[in-house]
Amino acid sequence: MGDRTPSGSASNTWRVGVDIGGTFTDFVILTPDDKLERVKLLSTPDDYSRAITSGLRDSLSDAARAGISAFVHGTTVATNAILEETSQKIALITTRGFRDVLELRRARRPHLYELNWEPPAPLVDRELRLEVGGRMDAQGAMVEPLNEADIDACIATLRGAGVAAVAICLINSYANPSHERQVAKRIAAALPGLRLTCSSELAPEPKEFERTSTTVVNAFLLPIVHDYLTQLETSLAAIGVTPQPQVMQSDGTTASAAMVRERPFLIIESGPAAGVVAAARLAEQMGRSAIIAFDMGGTTAKACLVKDHHVALNDELEVGAAINRGSGFMRGTGHVVRAACVDLTEVGSGGGSIAWIDGGGALRVGPKSTGANPGPACYGLGGTEATVTDAHVVLGYLNPDAIAGGKKRIHRDLAHQAVSALATKLAVSERDAAYGIFTVATATMRRAVRAVSVERGYDPRQFTLVSFGGAGGLHAAALATELEMPEVAVPIAPGLFSSLGLLFSDVAVTRIGSCRVVFDAQAPGQSMQALERDVAALASEASAELGRHHPHAQAPVVEAFASVQYVGQSATLSIAMPDSATAGGPTGRASELIRGFHRAHQLARGHAAEDESIEVTGLRVRVALRAPPLRFRELARSFVTVPSTGVPPATRREMYFGPALGAHMTPIIARYQLGATPLPGPLLIEESESTIVVPPGFDARLDDTGSVLIRPR
């Protein structure tokens, strides 16, 4: 087995992270002496494992491959399967009277004025949404026994229906799962080999639409992810890579392939989570307790808050959803999945976002994007509309000849043409139009950052912006200015930074449970003990699961969170359960939990009602094997080095920083030319996979993690 033992022993083996996207497969390989190797290959969508094996074969010797101790990967296979709505058939079994819950959804449309909005088609056809009689109430008491004849009728329908999996979700099963289990058992006996998944196993919490949708998504993914992982394991074994693959989950931890086969709904946000984990690890080593991770790519920009090195989590996501507007309120465009996920906000503002002028004369950017094809005008692939990347070229920020280490040619004249057409319409100069595009794009990104901070009760002025992704360094200083953030850090390898997170994520199993414990003012200790019993049960279940996949691992770390609200409210906050060392026994722990809730309520919602009773409605327990530390200081050596060809001659380019700051002949340097002593802006740091703009009025220096730190002077 390929267990990653907790920190210390990782440095004598090879660790491999592979991030599979629709276009590229990115590899990061950590060598035994803490060097990082990077490979980028075109993906092979007909069989993704082909690119993986050929990449590993080409870059690692047989001996090195045999020495791989961890193979971790992020994949969009789950999201793609849903987006492409592969033709596979699955079935759903519900309580009698509720087969249409999946289609009725939550009755709300995401856009008030778009009357032609179409919800995503249900993943289960109506004739395969089957019903069984029998009923639990909200307290878990049986109201009506399960009707076995109904189950048999379902079995008759399922037999020969050619379904690949069956989702089972009964009303109130979060309070009592026994009917769901009986249904599964009877079907399994009659139709051995048919894949089954029960809602009470995946998301035992109230709200039937969300739980049904989650279970259906899991059922839909079961066969697809199973086949995918099997193929991957076979291919890896064939080239001598023996550890069981780990897969990045939406919450930024990883799980073994065997576990993911049962619970594929956990890996939907596999890709974006990794970058946030890397940012959290970087913050730890930089000694920053409050950062906002910001990732800007070709079509979107994403933000996530990391406080005290904990990645902010959300308990729900939508798969196949449109990009939201930078607010957590726009729901309903995708399939709802209840699962812990990195609390990301995404806006349609990336390098390829198109600039346009609306009917009121305002300059707008995005959300329409040119995508990879034709791409920005300056790519010379036929695009004619001005994009954010074209603005970067006109402003002088992007190398006018080529980017991506010389691999991507830039047609400067085409960028000028596109921006100039827009400038004419606006009756402004070309560079003012370009700066306008830059500013409006930044304003949209500002909204994404506010959504993860201000909307959650945090003040961005107390946070460092950790900016990565290919375009992250271009807007970081401007964005920080807009939000009055005191500092920007652009880490090493910004273009591959997300993949780094794969190498350093904890292995974890999470279990959730429903409960209803009202804290008794007279005997809070008793309420606390009741909760702790539930936590212990969930923890032992999760530990057993973890132990099955990692039998040789050391004792895992257990973290527990309670979903707490004032009695009568219907929105909980997640509060860490106090650890057993808290003074004052159960009563002391109870008052710590209650205090923690009042504080969190004050922070997130602006008020606290300290004389009101509180109740706990759910628990989330995470059992984790800690990953080895991400040693940025050592890694930085592979990045911040003088090339063997020597220091190239100094160059300058004219760059434009807007009407207020004007145009400047700006020095262009490489990252290694920065030192611990701040250099004044304007300055441009150009590297093969990214560009960092340091505007006038800012200083830049390098810290010992290899990050470029930018601060207002």
Added chain:
Amino acid sequence: MTQVQASSPAAMVDSVSLEVARNGLAAIADEMAISHVRSAYSSVARDMLDFSTAVCDSQGRVIAQGLSLAIQLGAIPRLMKMMIARVGVPGRGDVYFVNHPWQGGVHVPDVFFVKPVFLETGAAPVAYTVIVSHMVDMGGRYAGSISPSAASIFEEGLMIPLVPLVKAGVVNQPILDLIAANVRDPSSVLGDIRSALGALETGATQFQDFARRTGAEALAGQIERLLDATERATRAAFRRDIPDGTASAEDFLDSKAPDNPNPKIACTVVKKGDRIRFDFAGTSPQVAGGFNCTIADVMSVAAFAARSVLSEDIPVNDGFYRCLEFDVPEGSLINAQYPAGVSARGSTVCRLNDVAMAAMANLVPGQLPAAPGGRGAIFFSGQRAQKDGGKAWVFLDYLGPGWGGRPMGEGVPGLSHPLVNAANIPVETIEQQFPLRVSEYALASDVRGTGLHASAAGVVREYVALNDDTTVNQELIRDVHTAPGVVGGHAGTPALAQVRRRGGATWESVPAIGLFKLNAGDTLRCQLSTGGGYGIPVKDAAGVSGSSTAQVASSAPARGA
């Protein structure tokens, strides 16, 4: 493309600052909405999202609206006019509130809160943050403070004139005590009020921050330009997206009022150049009972009808409202005069919207869906068993009827009425909180308005009472006057309600719009009306059937089948 000033740098600054201001102000209104949804107590606010937020400038003009219900938004300009006229210059730390329908409110359960926003210096507010939240009960004869049969406003609950709830940062506790003493579920109501105050504060802080960063004067200038630009964009869009012409539509409301059980709602839309006028002449006079509405709601409808047909994402603010013109007969069903009952105005406003949209559809053929089914608003109330605390309980269930057939396909099932866009309440949430069991929530696939593109299938919800003496006060709208079809589509099906008494085998009809009691074990089955069909059904066109009745065949499977 647009009228753009020639002066180069200023034009650029304008184009960019407009977008920055629009984005920044909209974010504030959204942040208020998120704050409220996260800390509200009632399922009405938290699950159904029956509330709206807005930011207004120093003159009370709407400059941004949050993600909220269109049905409430049009009331805010009227409220702000009254606020400024009555209060003049409010003080620092004040919050005013009102639900009085002729002093800025719309009906008693919708409580509006207004907070003036001050900067560090200056004696006058620079902005106002506004939130309106539907309270689960505000007292009065009927649980939920809504009833078609209320004889006048005095049966509809506790009216709050425009008064300060908070003065110089200090909450006027006696007012809260007064409210608590008058409503059926004081802890939900006071919890939602507390949450609304939190949302106002969130908005105020964010606005102060925005003003400080931008500079107060610069921001005021940007707001002025934003409103002007919105007006320009709106007028340009009117020219571009709506052909000139005049179009009318009318429909009848199932009011059950003794003086006029079938009042008419009529609307004529006159579009010429960059102007649009909504004329409601021909609408019946106000009726006895709670089905009237105030003129505030007409603004919501006109704004929604006009905005929905525009092809551009134009913000709905004062600049947009400026472009709308009305003619609303005084004393009519939709411009009712004090002290008319207006509590059940939700159903009237939805119908008003159906009519305005139908008129609009005649101007922009091929773009708008046929009318949706009528909404289902069902109030359950009673007293909890002694072992469960013995307190009064009120539950408002609000069901989306599904939409009419659309130009590009069938209606979307189960969606809330277009003007409302409220979420449904999960069955499992209902069962956790109230003495009810829901035994079905499903689509009746053989019930729909047929057409080339049929309406969505009918929505059914079935409830079992767990307590004796459970009162039901329901509005399953369109039980007589069904949703009309468009361009040859058939009308929708009517709403139906039936009860099966405990232990019984047969179903008896109960009024779809009316009040009755259930005892423990009784089952209430509500089938909402369905929307109209869009286009001539294929079999009609082929001459197979010319039936214009709506109750058609199981030949039309539900979506997804």
